[in-house]
Amino acid sequence: MRTPALQTLTLFSQNLDTSGDCSRLVVDEWLELKFPDGDTGQKVLSVVQTLRSTWTHLLELKLQLHESRSASSDSHQHGGGPEGARISALEDLLASKLAEFLDSSFPSILRQVPSTMKPHLYKGPPSDDVEQPTSGLAVSKSSTELKSHPIKGGWCITEYLTYDCLQDESEVAASSVEHYLQRVWTCPSCEQKLAVTVAEQLQHQTTCRKSLEDAKERQQFMEVEAGGLREYHCPVCDKVLQLSSIDILRHKRTHAQKSQSK
16 A cells, blocks of 8 residues: 655654744654645644554553453453443544545655755754743643753654754744744644644644543543443433433334334
């Protein structure tokens, strides 16, 4: 199966390094992706962060399940029980989002980083007077403190993503103030409207998405523990019942049979 270069590189790379506006990405220090504008780069990074974090979480759940069932013959199966239901739901979500990402098209230019550019690729360690790119808004209160990369410079968003560490002569002046430029942005996960810098946006997406995933898992666990029951209002008998999906179909069929017998 052939997959697009951009999607493959961003999903499986060990390191992703960005410019201040995210219009440039360097993959594993040897391939450069250049986008027509920073918004496209930020959109790609947002999707990549979602997929990679979901993928990692799914693998962690499977390893935990495998360890808990290592003594049984069906250790490779995850059917039945809250853990199995949680894994199945996460697999379905990942498959859907992954297929959507692979089918998407993002205008970009891919090239190998020239050997003459490699010595000047990164900004280098930050000076002592460089401050964290934060505005003290609500978004930063829910996030952990950003740390600068000791070698490349820039800011470590995740273990693989380093923001604003790329050096470019044409962007030196703009990049020095890019940290502090804010814009109104609506988070696609929690739908909050926030005034954030690019660094705050990337960091908020990471923490916000993790919180929503944890909340969804707790809800799924409660549903499994309750036997999959949910509230159903029958328009025929005008009753509010706690039924599973199968029981709802049976209840509807009962009314249908009664109406036919009349």
